[in-house]
Amino acid sequence: MxxxxxxxxxxxxxxxxxxxxxxxxxxxxxxxxxxxxxxAGAGIICPWLDRENSQAFYELAYRSAAYYDDLIPALAEEGETELGFRRTGAMLLAIDSDALAGPEALVRARAEAAPQVGQISRLDPAQAQDLFPALDKQFSALHIAGGARLNGxxxxxxxxxxxxxxxxxxxxxxxxxxxxxxxxxxxxxxxxxxxxxxxxxxxxxxxxxxxxxxxxxxxVKPQRGQIVHLRLPGVDTTSWPVLHPADADSYLVTFDDSRVVVGATRETGSGFDYRVTAGGIHDVIREALRVAPGLAAATLVETRVGFRPVSAxxxxxxxxxxxxxxxxxxxxxxxxxxxxxxxxxxxxxxxxxxxxxxxxxxxxxx
Missing domain, CATH: 3.50.50.60 (FAD/NAD(P)-binding domain)
Known part of the structure; x- marks a missing residue:
């Protein structure tokens, strides 16, 4: 065929x-x-925190996350091992730790059918900062050990x-x-x-x-996303967890070359305007430094623009x-x-x- x-x-x-x-x-x-x-995508795999989409969507998403347990070894057998894939864990952040109770209950309930979730832990601000040293000291965290990232x-x-x-x-x-x-x-x-x-x-x-x-x-319409790549020279960011602030639709994810990827704008109605904008970069970096002020001295490496295909x-x-x-x-x-x-x-x-x-x-x- x-x-x-x-x-x-x-x-x-x-x-x-x-x-x-x-x-x-x-x-x-x-x-x-x-x-x-x-x-342009950041490559975060942590669907168990999703509370916005349908049950059908979640079922597809958690099975998709589990599928990486088969795909990564299959690609390795073909000699393809450089994928940027690593189970770094993920942290949902909140200043008020009580705000983590609902998400924790949701993830624990979902973990019964999704063992890829791994260990679920509550972290105080000091413990959270131990895992992500650039993090602001005021954030408590819900840590999900099975969270992962990869290079798209x-x-x-x-x-x-x-x-x-x-x-x-x-x-x-x-x-x-x-x-x-x-x-x-x-x-x-x-x-x-x-x-x-x-x-x-x-x-x-x-x-x-x-x-x-x-x-x-x-x-389907294009939704522009502007994603900023930073680098912390001399800092090993390989195992830093993915960050998701509970009060914002943003993320921080790190890779092996001292790189920290922060994002992203969600610009509905952008059309195919392939530009990096001052306002977009301002919003992304301001949010990143609110969450992780230790990134203030990072080098701005590049900004990527991608058009997400978003359905109605x-x-x-x-x-x-x-x-x-x-x-x-x-x-x-x-x-x-x-x-x-x-x-x-x-x-x-x-x-x-x-x-x-x-x-x-x-x-x-x-």
């Missing part, structure tokens, strides 16, 4: 990997637009390389969908037609423009496209793409190949 995947970010790369592992013939077409969410660019690259070694073809170009008699039959790329038995649209925030000419309204319901969109046979959609993961994509792609790949569809996907059909 020959499948064309439109889009080579974390969703497209994950789909290509799983299809290639199932011995399908795969062609990935990637346009290479600036602002791909995968290239490295993961997507690894998935691409393994898919290629298993026969997938990746090419740069602008793909346009071909539909004949109500069925997706392939794509055109720079005037060349690539025939296919099925097409998967995994083009992130750019997917709606591909589908609208065929009468499919994809309820905040749920991912996964499964067959309505009205066109052989056309499938993987989209709408918003800020959760690096958590959801590999596992969601494994389910979607099976469905594309005609295998029984996972009941998990039913809640996320367009």
């Amino acid at each position: 020959r499948i064309v995947v439109i889009g080579g970010g974390i969703v497209g790369a994950s789909i290509a990997y799983h299809l290639a592992c199932k011995r399908a013939e795969v062609i990935v077409v990637e346009r290479g637009d600036a602002g791909r969410a995968t290239s 660019r490295l993961l997507a690259g690894a998935l691409e390389r393994v898919s290629v070694r298993r026969g997938a073809i990746w090419r740069r170009g602008d793909a346009n969908l071909v539909v004949e008699r109500g069925r997706a039959t392939g794509v055109t790329v720079d005037g060349e037609t690539l025939a296919a038995d099925a097409v998967v649209v995994a083009a992130g925030s750019w997917a709606p423009e591909l589908l609208e000419r065929f009468g499919i309204t994809l309820p 319901t905040s749920n991912p969109l996964l499964g067959p496209a309505p009205g066109i046979a052989g056309l499938f959609i993987g989209n709408g993961m918003g800020a959760n793409g690096l958590t959801l994509a590999p596992y969601s792609a494994s389910l979607l790949a099976s469905q594309v190949l005609g295998e029984p569809a996972s009941p998990l996907l039913a809640a996320f059909h367009l």
Whole structure:
């Protein structure tokens, strides 16, 4: 079976990997637009604290987090070990420790079905600062040992390389969908037609423009995220936990090269304005220093901009496209793409190949 995947970010790369592992013939077409969410994302895996989304979303998210226990060793067997993946733990922060009671009860209840949560602990301000030395002294914390982080660019690259070694073809170009008699039959790329038995649209925030000419309204819009990368010279930040302030929609996550990633803006209505703005950087850094004033002397390394594909319901969109046979959609993961994509792609790949569809996907059909 020959499948064309439109889009080579974390969703497209994950789909290509799983299809290639199932011995399908795969062609990935990637346009290479600036602002791909995968290239900018922080890579936090800690879905057990989520209180905003549906139960169906949470079930997909916690299974997605668990799937990394299989994916990381599988990629290592293929020689792909540089992924930036580490279970550093995560801390939910609050000045008033009573504010942690509700989240703690939620996580403990969820831990029964999700052993990846690991040990759950309450930390006083001194204990929290021991784990994240730059942290303000006033924060108590709920510590979740199973929280993890990874580098989205490295993961997507690894998935691409393994898919290629298993026969997938990746090419740069602008793909346009071909539909004949109500069925997706392939794509055109720079005037060349690539025939296919099925097409998967995994083009992130750019997917709606591909589908609208065929009468499919994809309820996805770009949400600009500005993410700041800092460095603390000479400081080993390898094992510092991910930070989530309970009173703000922000995060801090560290990597092995003394890097601290802080973010991020959530700019709905931004369109594809690929700019770093003074206001955006001000907001991100002000929040980072409120939480971790020890970062004041850090070097500002870079700012990344990504366009998260956010659906109207905040749920991912996964499964067959309505009205066109052989056309499938993987989209709408918003800020959760690096958590959801590999596992969601494994389910979607099976469905594309005609295998029984996972009941998990039913809640996320367009």
